[in-house]
Amino acid sequence: MVAALYVEAGGSYYDLPNVDPWDERRDARLYPGPYPVVVHSPCQRWGKLWAGQPLHIKRTGQRKQKGADQGCFKCGLSDVRRWGGVMEHPWGSHAWAFFGLTVPSRAGGWVRADELGGWTCCVEQGRYGHYARKPTLLLAYDCDLPDLDWGIGEPRLDPEIVARMGLKRAKRLGEVGGKGGGRDSAPRIGTPAPFRDLLIAMAQSANRLRLAA
Known part of the structure; x- marks a missing residue:
């Protein structure tokens, strides 16, 4: 079993074998263990538009x-350190510097995150099914560190957004800003199934490594 923390109710982590999903209603800050975790703590107040x-x-x-x-981030960081697994946040998250974590290369590759056994990297979710590049920071503890599809891809502006709003506005909105809106942020923040499965496999390996220790 693994626990998926701070996920969308009814989202991609639901109805999966061996995954215990914690949405806003369950309040993942209260997660008691004992399973390794996949942590998707909220990023709005840590990103480039943290002020609104x-x-x-x-x-x-x-x-x-x-x-x-x-x-949420503080609790998620505590959980991934305690139970093992992996945590993700957007590239450029201010949380990395705030909590003393090493910022990895945008181009990829695992590097030590801290003195507590953490490893971190940046990888694009676009290489795993997202419609945009969506560079993402990963932070892993006590689990496998797989070779990922590293690299910095070419910008991916949605052709439909360009056609509807024009190239200038599409560039201003960015690769992920044009889809979804209002209460529907699922197209932007949703985790593609291949990327989700990768994170779950990393967390599951924490169980194996701990049982072997």
């Missing part, structure tokens, strides 16, 4: 606080 949408800030003057995620 520029238009909203301009209209209201209200800015969010960097890292104000109600302790």
Whole structure:
């Protein structure tokens, strides 16, 4: 068994054998163990738009606080260190520096993340089925470190977005910004099945390694 923490209710981690999904209703900050984990802690307050949408800030003057995620990243980091497995966050996440984690090369390759046995890398989810490149940071403890499909790919602007909004606006929205919107962020934040399966396999290996120790 592995536990998938901070996942979407009814999303890609549901209805899978040997996966215990924790959505917002279950509150993954309360995860008691004992299974290794795949951690998808919320990233909104750690990314480049941590303060909020520029238009909203301009209209209201209200800015969010960097890292104000109600302790989700801190709890997720504690869980992956304690139970083993893998944690993911977007490339450019401010959480890596805030928690003293080494920022790996954008081009890929595992490097030591800290002095507690962690390893980190960057890999594009676009190489595993996402419609955009979506570079992603991984942080692993006590599990296999697989060779991944490393590299920096060419930008992937959605042709439908370019046709509907024009190239200039499509570039401003970015590769993931044009799909979904409002309450429907699933196209942007959804985890492609091949990438999900990779993360699950990494977490499952933590069980094997610990039983062999």
